[in-house]
Amino acid sequence: MVLQYIWFLNEKSRNMHRIIFIFSLILTISKITSAETIQIDFTPYDSYSIEVAKIDVGDTIEWLPKNEGHNVEFLGGPDFDSLPEKSDLNAFYSVTFNLSGVYLYHCTPHGNTGMIGLVIVGNDFHNLKDIESIELSRTAKSVLERLIRIAKSDS
Ligand SMILES: [Cu+2]
16 A cells, blocks of 8 residues: 555656656747847948847847948957857848857948947846957947947846
């Protein structure tokens, strides 16, 4: 009788584990499907339509070549050794961000005149000092300071 009861408990906990497993599977799947995609245009004013993009880990940003002569080139991120590769001029470009932190990119021809953008992944500013120490033109530097203020103001 006691043995039977223990067996019953085991069976019950096994079912419980199965239920927990299925639940976490559902949660994982819904988390994957809830990953978002943000679209940023190249504007006619030599800028990006969204200068500060705040996203979650796993989200994707797509840059749309709505205007000619622009691209995306990453200057810094949480892992300087594995930055996304530079995009071609006038090309559609898409990056999925799987590492949290601050990313800085610019347009190769117009970076010096302030065509830069920030991506904040997971509201994580741990590498901000590294981003701030990247060498930029005076104009780009002042744009970066403005973008950092924006990023921090709604963090
Ligand atoms: Cu440009």
